[in-house]
Amino acid sequence: MAEVLVLVDHVDGAVRKPTLELLTLARRIGDPVAVALGAGAEATAGVLGEHGAVRVLTADAPEFADYLVVPKVDALQAAYDAVSPVAVLVVSSAEGKEIAARLALRIGSGIITDATDLEAGDQGPVATQAVFAASYTTRSRVSRGVPVITVKPNSAPVEAAPAAGAVEALSVSFSEAATGTKVTARTPRESTGRPELTEAAIVVSGGRGVNGAENFPLIEALADSLGAAVGASRAAVDAGWYPHTSQVGQTGKSVSPQLYIASGISGAIQHRAGMQTSKTIVAVNKDPEAPIFDLVDYGVVGDLFTVVPQLTEEINNRKG
Ligand code: FAD
Numbered sequence: 001m002a003e004v005l006v007l008v009d010h011v012d013g014a015v016r017k018p019t020l021e022l023l024t025l026a027r028r029i030g031d032p033v034a035v036a037l038g039a040g041a042e043a044t045a046g047v048l049g050e051h052g053a054v055r056v057l058t059a060d061a062p063e064f065a066d067y068l069v070v071p072k073v074d075a076l077q078a079a080y081d082a083v084s085p086v087a088v089l090v091v092s093s094a095e096g097k098e099i100a101a102r103l104a105l106r107i108g109s110g111i112i113t114d115a116t117d118l119e120a121g122d123q124g125p126v127a128t129q130a131v132f133a134a135s136y137t138t139r140s141r142v143s144r145g146v147p148v149i150t151v152k153p154n155s156a157p158v159e160a161a162p163a164a165g166a167v168e169a170l171s172v173s174f175s176e177a178a179t180g181t182k183v184t185a186r187t188p189r190e191s192t193g194r195p196e197l198t199e200a201a202i203v204v205s206g207g208r209g210v211n212g213a214e215n216f217p218l219i220e221a222l223a224d225s226l227g228a229a230v231g232a233s234r235a236a237v238d239a240g241w242y243p244h245t246s247q248v249g250q251t252g253k254s255v256s257p258q259l260y261i262a263s264g265i266s267g268a269i270q271h272r273a274g275m276q277t278s279k280t281i282v283a284v285n286k287d288p289e290a291p292i293f294d295l296v297d298y299g300v301v302g303d304l305f306t307v308v309p310q311l312t313e314e315i316n317n318r319k320g
Pocket residue numbers: 206207208209210232233234235236247248249250251252253263264265266267268269270271274284285286287290302303304305
C-alpha cells in the first residue's frame with residue numbers, strides 16, 4: 001500500500017496530540033510512516049505504533065537541538081527520498097509550516113497549509129481549508145509533485161489503530177545550510193498549567209468587555225473549570241490586559257477547538273479569522289446585536305460579570 005510520511009511533533013519522546021490526529025488522517029490515504037527526530041525519537045515508537053504508524057524512522061543528532069529548522073528539513077527530505085511517499089503531513093505549528101514549506105520547495109511540490117480535514121481522492125489527497133478570514137471553505141488538492149500538507153491541531157479525532165511501529169534508523173547527512181543559524185539560548189515559557197492555546201480542545205477567550213486586566217481571572221476561572229486554554233481579542237491584548245501570545249485572530253493565533261467560548265468579544269472579522277473553524281462556539285455578550293451572535297451555536301445575551309461566574313460555579317458543582 002502507498003505510504004504517507006508524518007513528521008512527529010514530540011518533546012523528549014512524548015508525542016503531542018496533533019501528531020496522533022495526523023496519523024488518523026494519514027490512514028485515510030495510505031500506510032503512515034512516522035519520522036521522529038531529536039532526543040527521545042526512539043521512545044515515540046510505542047505510541048505511534050498504537051495509532052497506526054507501520055514504521056517509525058528515527059534520527060538523533062546535536063544539530064536538531066542546536067540549530068533552527070534546516071536540520072529537520074534535511075532529515076525529512078532524507079525520509080522522503082527513502083520512502084517515496086504519496087503525501088507528507090506536518091502539524092500546522094509555526095515550526096511545522098516552515099519545515100513543510102522548505103521541503104515542498106526542495107522537492108518541487110505544491111503545498112497546502114492549515115488544512116482542517118483530509119480525504120483520499122482519485123487524483124491525490126483532497127484537503128479542506130478555511131479561507132478569507134474563514135468566510136469560505138475550500139477543498140483543494142496539490143496538482144504538482146507529492147502533496148505536502150500541514151494540518152491544524154484538533155482537525156481529526158485520535159484513533160487507536162495498532163500497527164507494527166517498527167523503528168528504523170534514518171541516515172541523514174546535513175546540508176551546509178543546516179548549521180547556518182545557531183540557537184544561542186532558550187527561555188522556557190512560564191507555565192500556566194493550562195493547555196497550549198492552538199492545541200487545546202477548549203478555549204475560553206475574553207475581549208474588551210472584560211474591562212481590565214484585573215477582571216481576567218474571571219475568564220481564567222472558567223477556563224480552569226473546563227481544563228481549557230485562555231485566549232484574548234486584540235482589543236484586550238492591545239490594552240495590555242493579557243499577553244500577546246494569547247491573541248486569537250488574523251494577527252494572532254488560529255485555533256480550532258471542540259469548544260470556543262467568547263466573552264465580551266464583538267466578533268470582528270479579524271477575530272473570527274482565528275476561531276471560526278471551532279466545532280462549537282458559545283458567546284456571552286450584553287449586546288444582542290453583536291456580530292458574534294451570527295456565528296455562534298449557543299449565545300447568551302447578558303453581562304459577563306454575572307454570567308461567567310455563574311457558569312464557572314455550575315461547572316465546578318457538576319464536577320463534584
Ligand atoms: P469590541 O469590538 O470593543 O467588543 C467588545 C464587546 O464586548 C462588545 O460586543 C460589547 O457588547 C461586549 N461587552 C462589553 N461589556 C460587556 C459585558 N459586561 N458583558 C458582556 N459583553 C460585554 N482582533 C482580534 O481579536 N484578533 C486579531 O488577530 C486582530 N487582528 C487585526 C488585524 C488588523 C489588520 C486589524 C485592522 C484589526 C485586527 N483586530 C484583531 C481588531 C478587530 O478589528 C477588533 O477591533 C477587535 O477584535 C475587537 O475586540 P473586542 O471584540 O474585544 O472589542
